[in-house]
Amino acid sequence: MRTNVKLTVGVVATMLAGLVSAQDVQVVKIGHVAPMSGPQAHFGKDNENGARMAVDDLNTQNIVLAGKKIKFELVPEDDASDPKQGTAAAQKLCDAKVSGVVGHLNSGTTIPASKIYHECGVPMITGAATNPDLTKPGYKEIFRIIANDNALGAGLAFYAADALKLKKVAVIDDRTAYGQGVAEVFRETAKKKGIEIVDQQFTNDKATDFMAILTAIKSKKPDAIFFGGMDAQAGPMLRQMEQLGMGNMKFFGGDGLCTTEITKLVGGAKTISNVVCAEGGSSIQKMPGGTAWKNRYDTKFPKQYQIYSPYTYDATMLLADAMKRADSWDPKVYAPKLIESSYKGVTTNIQFEPTGELKNAAITLYVYKDNKKFPLN
Incomplete structure (x- = not known):
């Protein structure tokens, strides 16, 4: 017991x-x-x-x-x-x-x-x-x-001016805090580097149709477009640029569009090869x-x-x-x-x-x- x-x-x-x-x-x-x-x-x-x-x-x-x-x-x-x-x-x-x-x-x-x-x-x-x-x-x-965007926007503007020797650029932003911020830094830095900002257009972070603003930009004959926004808009924008015969224009953007997903969102458009984008930090490698x-x-x-x-x-x-x-x-x-x-x-x-x-x-x-x-x- x-x-x-x-x-x-x-x-x-x-x-x-x-x-x-x-x-x-x-x-x-x-x-x-x-x-x-x-x-x-x-x-x-x-x-x-x-x-x-x-x-x-x-x-x-x-x-x-x-x-x-x-x-x-x-x-x-x-x-x-x-x-x-x-x-x-x-x-x-x-x-x-x-x-x-x-x-x-x-x-x-x-x-x-x-x-x-x-x-x-x-x-x-x-x-x-x-x-x-x-x-x-x-x-x-x-x-x-x-x-931050001061580094991203400025880095892209320096590359556009110094490496690519671009003279005329159009700017689009999605009116968000991010899109406006990075676009403003790019625009102001590009102007200081002697690049002419030939047009400035606006969209929003839910849009998918950019034909009207792209048509307006096309008439100004820029060497490139800078887009302050995310890949969900950049993808269809690049697709529509190809449709409008804007396939020779460089396309700049910050980290919001610098993704692997954008390669799917462009729907096979060759304009993806014109993209130059910037990320904060080093490459993963x-x-x-x-x-x-x-x-x-x-x-x-x-x-x-x-x-x-x-x-x-x-x-x-x-x-x-x-x-x-x-x-x-x-x-x-x-x-x-x-x-x-x-x-x-x-x-x-x-x-x-x-x-x-x-x-x-x-x-x-x-x-x-x-x-x-x-x-x-």
Whole structure:
């Protein structure tokens, strides 16, 4: 009888130990926001994949903060690239008591959302939103780990003037914070380099018919078009340029159209070979951990890679790195550590300017040959 009692006590002790162990695990929530629906959903899925991959990697590290085992959990939200939905998603994540946020994709959603993250004291790191206005308010919770539009637009203008010796360019933008921003930088830099801006047209980020504005531009006989917008519009625009006999014009754009998806969106149009686009950061092949990371990504998420997933991966890891250095997942405690970061990421060694901008941000220009994307530098 005593033996049975001892066995019973032993079983109970084991069960209690298990309960204590379970209680010692602290779930730390990391929010992620991007367009998971609509014409930019391929960007959003790629971004979320990067963040999810980082969370999976972190959960293999047996991280302990403040004496508790940490389990990271990704909390995804869809902003549909809409500013109102973006601010609603930001408030939802604040209410859910996330410890940090990775996102957003679009400048038009990131900028208004940044005020909400600032007010609720939650750090947000974007590896995709490039409008310089994001960091101008000086919010100490807001960081960017990719080059902004000042670098992208200017880099393309220098290439147009110095390498291609272009004289006349027309500019189109989609009226979003991103599209307007990068187009304005390109336009002003191009003018300083002696390029004549022969026409300026506007569209929106839902449009698919550009025949009228392209016809107007064609009459001005530019050497090239610069488009400030995303690939969902650039694809049909390039297709319609071919239909209008504008197949000899160069076509410039920022990272929003610098995707693998655009090769499908052009529908076989040969004008894809006229594209010169710019991304913040180095090409994946030149990133410190790019090639090995991309191989892992492709195994886990076949044929889903676009542009920004290495940055959302690094952004997630960076949040965790600051938590480790602070020994806390509390945003009030670890957030001040972010500005002190010197993190060797997949994309680069991440250090910040006092504004929250990435130090020494690189850009890469790309062209398309045989429907494949190749870096120029």
